[in-house]
Amino acid sequence: MIPQDALSELASMLGERLSTGKSDLDLHGRSETYHAPMPPEAVVYPDTTEEVSRIVAICARHGVPVVGWGTGTALEGHGSAPRGGVTIDFRRMDKVLEVVPEDMLVRVQPGVTRESLNTELRATGLFFPVDPGANASLGGMAATRASGTTAVRYGTMADQVRALEVVLADGRIIHTGTRARKSSAGYDLTRLFVGSEGTLGLMTELTLRLWGQPEAVSAAVCGFDTTDGAIDAVITAMQMGLTPARIEYVDVATVRILNAADGAALPERPHLLLEFHGTEEAVAAEAARFGDIAAEHGGGAYAWATQAEDRSRLWSMRHRAYHTILATRPGATAVVTDVCVPISKLGEAIMRAAADIHASGLDGPILGHVGDGNYHAILLVDRDDPDEIAEAKRLSDAMVAHALDLGGTATGEHGVGFGKLHLMEAEHGAAWDVMGALKRALDPDGLMNPGKLVRQN
Amino acid sequence: MIPQDALSELASMLGERLSTGKSDLDLHGRSETYHAPMPPEAVVYPDTTEEVSRIVAICARHGVPVVGWGTGTALEGHGSAPRGGVTIDFRRMDKVLEVVPEDMLVRVQPGVTRESLNTELRATGLFFPVDPGANASLGGMAATRASGTTAVRYGTMADQVRALEVVLADGRIIHTGTRARKSSAGYDLTRLFVGSEGTLGLMTELTLRLWGQPEAVSAAVCGFDTTDGAIDAVITAMQMGLTPARIEYVDVATVRILNAADGAALPERPHLLLEFHGTEEAVAAEAARFGDIAAEHGGGAYAWATQAEDRSRLWSMRHRAYHTILATRPGATAVVTDVCVPISKLGEAIMRAAADIHASGLDGPILGHVGDGNYHAILLVDRDDPDEIAEAKRLSDAMVAHALDLGGTATGEHGVGFGKLHLMEAEHGAAWDVMGALKRALDPDGLMNPGKLVRQN
Ligand SMILES: Cc1cc2nc3c(=O)[nH]c(=O)nc-3n(C[C@H](O)[C@H](O)[C@H](O)COP(=O)(O)OP(=O)(O)OC[C@H]3O[C@@H](n4cnc5c(N)ncnc54)[C@H](O)[C@@H]3O)c2cc1C
Ligand SMILES: Cc1cc2nc3c(=O)[nH]c(=O)nc-3n(C[C@H](O)[C@H](O)[C@H](O)COP(=O)(O)OP(=O)(O)OC[C@H]3O[C@@H](n4cnc5c(N)ncnc54)[C@H](O)[C@@H]3O)c2cc1C
Numbered sequence: 001m002i003p004q005d006a007l008s009e010l011a012s013m014l015g016e017r018l019s020t021g022k023s024d025l026d027l028h029g030r031s032e033t034y035h036a037p038m039p040p041e042a043v044v045y046p047d048t049t050e051e052v053s054r055i056v057a058i059c060a061r062h063g064v065p066v067v068g069w070g071t072g073t074a075l076e077g078h079g080s081a082p083r084g085g086v087t088i089d090f091r092r093m094d095k096v097l098e099v100v101p102e103d104m105l106v107r108v109q110p111g112v113t114r115e116s117l118n119t120e121l122r123a124t125g126l127f128f129p130v131d132p133g134a135n136a137s138l139g140g141m142a143a144t145r146a147s148g149t150t151a152v153r154y155g156t157m158a159d160q161v162r163a164l165e166v167v168l169a170d171g172r173i174i175h176t177g178t179r180a181r182k183s184s185a186g187y188d189l190t191r192l193f194v195g196s197e198g199t200l201g202l203m204t205e206l207t208l209r210l211w212g213q214p215e216a217v218s219a220a221v222c223g224f225d226t227t228d229g230a231i232d233a234v235i236t237a238m239q240m241g242l243t244p245a246r247i248e249y250v251d252v253a254t255v256r257i258l259n260a261a262d263g264a265a266l267p268e269r270p271h272l273l274l275e276f277h278g279t280e281e282a283v284a285a286e287a288a289r290f291g292d293i294a295a296e297h298g299g300g301a302y303a304w305a306t307q308a309e310d311r312s313r314l315w316s317m318r319h320r321a322y323h324t325i326l327a328t329r330p331g332a333t334a335v336v337t338d339v340c341v342p343i344s345k346l347g348e349a350i351m352r353a354a355a356d357i358h359a360s361g362l363d364g365p366i367l368g369h370v371g372d373g374n375y376h377a378i379l380l381v382d383r384d385d386p387d388e389i390a391e392a393k394r395l396s397d398a399m400v401a402h403a404l405d406l407g408g409t410a411t412g413e414h415g416v417g418f419g420k421l422h423l424m425e426a427e428h429g430a431a432w433d434v435m436g437a438l439k440r441a442l443d444p445d446g447l448m449n450p451g452k453l454v455r456q457n
Numbered sequence: 458m459i460p461q462d463a464l465s466e467l468a469s470m471l472g473e474r475l476s477t478g479k480s481d482l483d484l485h486g487r488s489e490t491y492h493a494p495m496p497p498e499a500v501v502y503p504d505t506t507e508e509v510s511r512i513v514a515i516c517a518r519h520g521v522p523v524v525g526w527g528t529g530t531a532l533e534g535h536g537s538a539p540r541g542g543v544t545i546d547f548r549r550m551d552k553v554l555e556v557v558p559e560d561m562l563v564r565v566q567p568g569v570t571r572e573s574l575n576t577e578l579r580a581t582g583l584f585f586p587v588d589p590g591a592n593a594s595l596g597g598m599a600a601t602r603a604s605g606t607t608a609v610r611y612g613t614m615a616d617q618v619r620a621l622e623v624v625l626a627d628g629r630i631i632h633t634g635t636r637a638r639k640s641s642a643g644y645d646l647t648r649l650f651v652g653s654e655g656t657l658g659l660m661t662e663l664t665l666r667l668w669g670q671p672e673a674v675s676a677a678v679c680g681f682d683t684t685d686g687a688i689d690a691v692i693t694a695m696q697m698g699l700t701p702a703r704i705e706y707v708d709v710a711t712v713r714i715l716n717a718a719d720g721a722a723l724p725e726r727p728h729l730l731l732e733f734h735g736t737e738e739a740v741a742a743e744a745a746r747f748g749d750i751a752a753e754h755g756g757g758a759y760a761w762a763t764q765a766e767d768r769s770r771l772w773s774m775r776h777r778a779y780h781t782i783l784a785t786r787p788g789a790t791a792v793v794t795d796v797c798v799p800i801s802k803l804g805e806a807i808m809r810a811a812a813d814i815h816a817s818g819l820d821g822p823i824l825g826h827v828g829d830g831n832y833h834a835i836l837l838v839d840r841d842d843p844d845e846i847a848e849a850k851r852l853s854d855a856m857v858a859h860a861l862d863l864g865g866t867a868t869g870e871h872g873v874g875f876g877k878l879h880l881m882e883a884e885h886g887a888a889w890d891v892m893g894a895l896k897r898a899l900d901p902d903g904l905m906n907p908g909k910l911v912r913q914n
Binding site: 435 | 557559560561562601602603604608613615625629630631632633635636637638639640641642643644645646648649651652653657669692696698738739795797798799800801829830831860861864865866867868869870871872873877880881884885886887888889891892894895897898899910911
């Protein structure tokens with residue numbers, strides 16, 4: 001329970017930007033997936049770093065938990081408030097503070113979403129590439145080390161964040177990193193906060209890398225006779241050093257759903273969805289090389305999307321796929337798997353996952369960012385059926401165990417949150433204790449997003 | 458002083474692989490630059506991770522400092538032993554443990570040098586790109602977050618290390634990272650240990666990314682009318698998205714020295730040394746685009762080096778430049794600066810540095826990895842003249858102050874060690890305290906490479 005004193009201090013600072021209304025609390029306790037709702041006791045909407053610092057300091061003084069909130073699209077219950085406390089919603093901190101085209105950098109507040117950033121950048125010739133499908137906040141994306149369809153070429157959030165402003169658990173404000181392209185000046189704190197899910201501090205400003213808008217863009221859809229063939233084509237392309245901007249796999253079940261619900265009109269076969277970025281010549285050359293690879297692996301003719309509208313239809317269909325799949329079973333929710341394996345093991349991992357899902361009888365279309373060795377099974381479950389949820393979790397855990405055997409990870413991009421906590425010991429062993437030691441060093445009272453990422457006492 | 462018990466325990470475990478001979482101690486106390494020698498009390502040569510773990514555990518039990526040692530080429534007194542204790546020399550741990558061509562990875566012991574790794578890889582079609590000039594150990598390179606001439610295209614050590622085995626301050630062995638291309642499974646411990654200079658733990662195994670050997674390589678030398686022109690050409694090329702594999706600046710003073718000592722026969726002008734990697738067409742296209750840029754900035758004709766021997770002569774001259782410059786003043790040593798600034802500020806930073814050096818009367822040729830915004834002044838000083846050393850340090854500190862004003866860093870690649878400790882407060886502010894908190898969390902007794910990187914109590 002938040003002490004009344006703490007609430008009064010927050011109220012006198014924030015006025016109407018402190019909310020304890022039920023609908024607001026519920027909104028900040030819900031999860032995009034199967035996790036039970038866990039609402040906070042209050043939600044605050046700061047405007048400035050200084051306000052965040054004061055909020056956190058007040059909470060620290062009163063022993064109140066603090067949870068950050070971007071757009072709430074994280075999939076493992078990241079933003080829930082199992083111990084109550086205050087959720088800091090960054091939606092008002094949504095300014096693009098500075099564009100530095102000559103160094104290809106931008107400085108933003110954490111509540112800026114990736115789409116609004118790219119809208120703002122349109123005239124500059126630059127863009128921000130990381131694209132997790134959802135129109136997430138850049139603070140949330142950095143906090144989960146998000147990636148998505150374009151990471152295969154541009155890297156993940158970890159590769160884009162050059163510098164941070166962070167409010168620590170005691171309210172202190174620090175700055176990490178610089179605007180230089182590289183530095184050897186001590187521990188890489190920027191990289192430590194990226195992916196820390198708000199458990200070590202809250203990011204109040206991010207300096208991000210930008211990229212030149214590609215001269216030419218070309219997307220394609222390619223069906224394959226077999227799953228093996230599609231995956232082998234990906235492995236071969238990556239091993240040959242092709243640099244697609246996107247290379248996505250969708251299985252037959254996903255194709256059927258997209259055809260039925262989204263008018264995709266694709267042949268009922270496993271598909272790869274691709275995009276190439278570069279000069280006209282480079283794009284043409286890569287597309288031709290990929291065409292040869294596909295043909296050798298039972299790939300059919302490419303269907304090209306060279307018009308911007310066709311491409312945006314393709315990727316918005318891909319981005320909607322999660323919700324389209326959910327909608328096939330009214331009222332259902334999902335357990336979403338997220339393993340990532342070394343590229344050479346991708347076929348093995350996907351074939352085993354597909355067989356296990358088939359044997360279980362659950363619906364679980366598979367799709368993913370296969371150029372990175374990362375894919376998702378969307379395991380559909382009835383939120384009120386504990387047996388189904390347990391079965392889906394068993395499947396997910398088996399996929400993780402297999403991925404770890406293959407040298408991979410339990411989560412390629414979604415993060416740990418609440419839902420993958422029980423897998424960290426298996427993945428990290430004693431290194432998980434080291435994460436706990438770092439957590440205690442920076443947040444000794446355990447008030448920053450408690451219940452997530454590190455071992456719970 | 459190492460307690461006799463500790464020495465006996467180490468001796469009974471290591472036999473002749475424990476050394477307390479004066480020449481061995483002196484060798485492990487010396488620095489490549491102006492730092493006074495600070496030898497350890499014993500040097501050990503382990504063969505295995507388990508031995509490293511036992512050595513560190515013995516030292517922990519007896520309160521004895523432990524310092525890692527690769528090839529001793531770090532420039533800021535990194536490997537010196539200001540509090541005595543045991544230096545762990547990794548030279549016997551020099552095995553390439555596993556090459557995984559299908560995932561473009563290699564697993565090595567820390568004592569493998571970059572040249573021996575590339576020799577071993579020659580037949581695979583793959584190579585390891587990071588090249589700090591010196592034939593350093595991969596453990597030492599990871600510990601300092603080294604980069605060098607090729608980082609502009611391939612990134613620094615931080616971008617190559619996929620996974621680590623680390624011995625912690627209490628002797629525990631942990632594993633960080635996986636073989637997957639990305640992961641969101643908790644704090645990025647791999648990135649925390651990379652660049653930590655042996656102050657948080659010792660790396661006993663590294664899993665590194667490999668790259669395909671480029672189909673075509675072409676190097677060039679290009680003189681410019683003015684320093685401004687050379688630097689503006691670099692800025693323009695980087696802003697236009699060119700991807701040179703190397704783009705190095707050498708000033709007129711360096712050119713004169715290379716001509717005199719190394720038979721370089723270059724016109725007495727500031728020069729850029731370049732290399733392009735890629736397909737035949739891509740290399741030709743980039744070279745042509747750079748030619749246009751150079752011509753617009755007062756650049757002369759390119760001198761091309763398309764033969765492998767010519768290229769290797771060029772880069773070995775570049776790599777020897779530090780020692781060639783040192784040799785111009787018999788008996789001299791150097792204070793080597795290492796600031797890195799955002800690319801748009803490079804001209805400003807270099808012009809001010811050159812003017813300051815000129816005004817001081819010291820010799821200080823300037824050269825560096827300008828595509829990254831990183832360059833070095835080699836300030837020549839008499840090791841026994843405290844006034845000269847003080848003047849060189851004053852110049853170096855002024856360059857750092859200017860770089861920080863420009864949004865840059867005190868050290869782009871050499872690291873903090875002993876020599877840049879006093880600059881960390883100015884660069885990081887309160888974030889330096891956070892580094893101290895992490896250090897205390899992982900090394901509460903302050904025994905891992907004491908006196909380096911973090912604030913000293
Ligand atoms: C349909 C769909 C598709 C998706 N596809 C992908 C995908 O392809 N790739 C991918 O990576 N993810 C994907 N996701 C997951 C999600 O989009 C990402 O996790 C995203 O990065 C979360 O951003 P957010 O703003 O919604 O953060 P939130 O969900 O609000 O918060 C996420 C976490 O970050 C913390 N946090 C938020 N802001 C801050 C801050 N300023 N400082 C510190 N901590 C903070 C929160 O406390 C929480 O722990 C998908 C989600 C959906 C719903
Ligand atoms: C002529 C010359 C040119 C140079 N040019 C460049 C350049 O262009 N770019 C660049 O980045 N650097 C450059 N350097 C610096 C140097 O080469 C790098 O710092 C190199 O990375 C150090 O590697 P090493 O094996 O010699 O490490 P050492 O000097 O032996 O050790 C460096 C640090 O790492 C620690 N360490 C060593 N091994 C381990 C381990 N296994 N685990 C944990 N800690 C360990 C040591 O304790 C020490 O703190 C140059 C040096 C010289 C002499």
